[in-house]
Amino acid sequence: MGFSEPKYVGHCAFRGIALYPEGQPFKARVNYIYGRGLRAGFVPISQAKVYWFICFNNPSPGPRTDDPSILKKQALELMRNWPSDLLDVLHNTPDDVVIKTPLVDRWLWPGFSPAASTDNVVVVGDAWHPMTPNLGQGACCALEDSVVLAGKLSAALKDGGESVEAALRAYGEERWARIFMVTARANLVGSLLQWDNPVVCEFRNNIMIPWFVRLAPFLEHTNFECDLLEPVAST
Numbered sequence: 290m291g292f293s294e295p296k297y298v299g300h301c302a303f304r305g306i307a308l309y310p311e312g313q314p315f316k317a318r319v320n321y322i323y324g325r326g327l328r329a330g331f332v333p334i335s336q337a338k339v340y341w342f343i344c345f346n347n348p349s350p351g352p353r354t355d356d357p358s359i360l361k362k363q364a365l366e367l368m369r370n371w372p373s374d375l376l377d378v379l380h381n382t383p384d385d386v387v388i389k390t391p392l393v394d395r396w397l398w399p400g401f402s403p404a405a406s407t408d409n410v411v412v413v414g415d416a417w418h419p420m421t422p423n424l425g426q427g428a429c430c431a432l433e434d435s436v437v438l439a440g441k442l443s444a445a446l447k448d449g450g451e452s453v454e455a456a457l458r459a460y461g462e463e464r465w466a467r468i469f470m471v472t473a474r475a476n477l478v479g480s481l482l483q484w485d486n487p488v489v490c491e492f493r494n495n496i497m498i499p500w501f502v503r504l505a506p507f508l509e510h511t512n513f514e515c516d517l518l519e520p521v522a523s524t
């Protein structure tokens with residue numbers, strides 16, 4: 290459909306899920322730890338499971354490695370001397386659930402990027418707007434796309450007035466502003482979080498992050514309301 294390839298942003302992520310069959314010991318909150326060009330986090334997702342991630346700078350995405358035991362070793366190597374809670378989470382992760390993902394995005398520049406639909410073909414989610422995970426919004430936006438698209442299609446089919454093609458165009462136009470803003474913001478937040486200069490990191494950790502997090506607008510993107518789906522009448 291004429292889209293450019295997603296662009297590598299200079300950092301990769303390791304992710305995994307730790308298993309605690311006897312129950313995990315953590316409070317129900319997201320734990321973030323910031324280093325230099327390196328950050329990590331973990332969050333309990335059930336009584337027995339803890340999700341974790343590590344983001345690290347790398348000039349290139351590097352070779353594809355599918356052997357999860359190698360990935361886990363690399364993740365542990367990056368986290369040497371980091372807090373023991375985090376290391377505990379990594380050690381409790383089975384090798385075969387560790388994955389590595391080079392982080393990419395695609396900015397949909399107004400007036401330059403192709404439309405979300407061509408004829409009767411339309412894209413949603415990462416196929417249209419891959420974004421970095423720094424705001425945790427990629428899957429959320431894919432779901433929002435689906436709701437808006439379903440609403441436009443259902444209106445077009447119900448009224449018979451608007452063509453499907455026009456409904457797809459209206460979907461792309463409505464979603465574009467939201468997507469562009471979140472993609473750009475996630476990219477900029479990623480650059481800030483991946484800084485590796487020690488002085489800049491001190492400033493970031495002790496002044497910028499506490500100040501930003503206190504400001505409600507920093508999280509305003511999470512309060513987005515898209516259309517509501519109408520229930521389908523049963524036949």
Ligand SMILES: Cc1cc2nc3c(=O)[nH]c(=O)nc-3n(C[C@H](O)[C@H](O)[C@H](O)COP(=O)(O)OP(=O)(O)OC[C@H]3O[C@@H](n4cnc5c(N)ncnc54)[C@H](O)[C@@H]3O)c2cc1C
Pocket residue numbers: 302304342390413414415416422424425426427428429430431
């Ligand atoms: C490190 C990391 C952390 C993230 N954290 C968050 C988060 O906290 N919150 C959040 O909202 N998002 C997060 N995301 C983003 C989220 O994972 C994606 O935005 C989301 O998965 C996109 O969903 P999708 O359905 O559009 O695409 P995908 O999840 O990529 O699904 C596409 C599917 O299509 C399949 N497929 C591809 N080609 C074909 C084909 N030719 N035929 C058949 N099937 C095909 C693929 O195998 C895949 O299963 C994160 C991403 C990363 C990398």
